[in-house]
Amino acid sequence: xxxxxxxxxxxxxxxxxxxxxxxxxxxxxxxxxxxxxxxxxxxxxxxxxxxxxxxxxxxxxxxxxxxxxxxxxxxxxxxxxxxxxxxxxxxxxxxxxxxxxxxxxxxx
Numbered sequence: 513x514x515x516x517x518x519x520x521x522x523x524x525x526x527x528x529x530x531x532x533x534x535x536x537x538x539x540x541x542x543x544x545x546x547x548x549x550x551x552x553x554x555x556x557x558x559x560x561x562x563x564x565x566x567x568x569x570x571x572x573x574x575x576x577x578x579x580x581x582x583x584x585x586x587x588x589x590x591x592x593x594x595x596x597x598x599x600x601x602x603x604x605x606x607x608x609x610x611x612x613x614x615x616x617x618x619x620x
Contacts, residue, residue, distance in 0.1 A: 531556045532606070533599050536592040539585055561585050564606045572607055574616040587613050 535557020538549040562581050569575045575584070591609030592598070598605050 530599075532560065532588075532602065533592060535560075536585075536589045539589050540593075557588075558585055560603065561588055561606055564603055565610060568607070568610075570616070573610040573614040575610065575614045579614075584610065 531553050534550055534553035535555075538551070538554035539557060541549040542554070558581065561584050565573075565575060565581075565584050588606055588609045591612070592605055595605070598608070
């Protein structure tokens with residue numbers, strides 16, 4: 513039973529990575545004016561970034577209040593585009609990109 517759960521978790525992690533990559537490609541297609549994009553992947557991409565950023569803001573990264581979800585999606589897109597070796601790392605791509613862009617200041 514434990515092995516089955518582990519396989520499901522790993523498969524879900526890999527699938528999340530694939531959907532994030534597909535969603536970031538759809539994001540780029542929209543930016544380039546292409547109306548033929550994967551709307552399911554785009555919705556997953558934007559929703560996952562929104563959820564992760566809202567739940568981990570102040571813990572893993574510190575996003576300024578004036579940053580929009582569209583800006584967060586663009587930051588993650590740039591990270592995904594520049595780091596294809598990370599494409600199988602699921603939500604880690606979001607943690608890493610937002611952590612690099614918005615590190616929390618250490619308290620003195």
